[in-house]
Amino acid sequence: MLKKERQAFILHKVNLHNRVVCGDLSLEINVSEDTIRRDLQELSDEGKLIKAHGGALSKSFYNSFNSSKVYSLENKKCIAQKAATLIKDGMFVLTTGGTTIIELARALPENLQATFITGSLPAALEYLHHPTIEVILIGDKVSKNSQITVGGEAISKIKQIKADICFVGTNALDAEHGLTDNDWEVVQVKKAMIESSAQVVSLTIGEKINTCQRIQVCDITAIDVLVTELEADSVILQPYLKKGLKIL
Amino acid sequence: MLKKERQAFILHKVNLHNRVVCGDLSLEINVSEDTIRRDLQELSDEGKLIKAHGGALSKSFYNSFNSSKVYSLENKKCIAQKAATLIKDGMFVLTTGGTTIIELARALPENLQATFITGSLPAALEYLHHPTIEVILIGDKVSKNSQITVGGEAISKIKQIKADICFVGTNALDAEHGLTDNDWEVVQVKKAMIESSAQVVSLTIGEKINTCQRIQVCDITAIDVLVTELEADSVILQPYLKKGLKIL
């Protein structure tokens, strides 16, 4: 087995199980533990997993518990600044949840008069801090992981709305597979929000671009504007420009 | 189990329950208490939790007690303890918002399996920390002052529910004028909740008893149980006993 092939296998395994052990991998791939350790070290250096004594953990698993501070906060602040310029007085704004959306809430200009509609509890609380914006909460069962409301009630309420703009916190974006996520219920809500909005904006930090998750939210063409912390003429963004997305 | 994995598990647990104990973790993860202690020490050094004698506390929990001080907190904790005993497995529980309700959320027994329905954002977030209870959020416009959803949508949703018990955070209570409040929209929501519940419980700190506000929520007879920090045979409570309320 080639080195790259082996590392891809390890990465796949760690992302699937959230955890791998040197010994197991050594037996499975039939190379020495030294080699496995070297692979883990390299993957760790590339920031693709979290190395631990005796094995490794997936980034998502590790970050979901260990990041007391928001991951990649500076980039998210930058994205929030850019995204905030898209919102005009009087707009009806649909938003999902997620840390980037929270930053958006904090980046809103002080005198903005708009109506924000969301199913995210943390986002709603953040919007409430703003003096002039109205907050509409989508009701339904609250998902413990994502702290947003999910379910049929929520979706049917969203479908009754005709919003001007929708901000989607993005889990994974790929020119081929579009916007993807890994929680079925959250995906349903995002889908509904996208359908109910005149304009769809994806807030995506650079490292999530050209990545893919299990469940598709929408095709890449359903997105109108892509906001990242990168420069608009960045090479990595060219495929999206070609697909007709506006880059901010 | 890998060391980092174990520490992630501990963090997960402490964030979920707000509190962990060395002994429990030792049994659960099957390592010595020394190891747990060392983990807690490291996590504490990294600023990810607050170490305490015998275990650790989550940062958010710790901060919520040391920064923003809740008025008459001890009394509210006492009320919450008493009120929590009224909730049984399988119940549908309607709650309003308010600091006493937040304390109730924190006083819920760890293994309680119930469904909590509320329009209060802070209360919903607090319920989410609990491992086994389901949270249903009532959607509508969010009131900036009270951080609960108010309006026709919210009320009609509440009316569709038939709950076992309803906990009302109380602003003012008087044997003559009943339960009163000063926010028209909040009153409408409370009214709907009371109508939709088989049993109505008022959580009231002593100093709000025999006080009155502008708008009536319900007559005193609509309340089934009155929970206060006072002794049940306290003189001040006698008028309510006579009106047929159960005192806890």
Added chain:
DNA sequence: AAATTAAATGCTTTTTATTGCATGAAATGA
């Protein structure tokens, strides 16, 4: 194709990390 170079891998040894246990000190609660 042969020779050379570079990279990858496995093995051994040394160094470091992790863990549990024992001890005495400190904190807690009756």
Added chain:
DNA sequence: TCATTTCATGCAATAAAAAGCATTTAATTT
């Protein structure tokens, strides 16, 4: 106050990582 629990520390056993070296494999040049 005293009894109990919890903590901190040092120590030893074990496991894992790192470093160095030898061998093999792949790539490049001649």
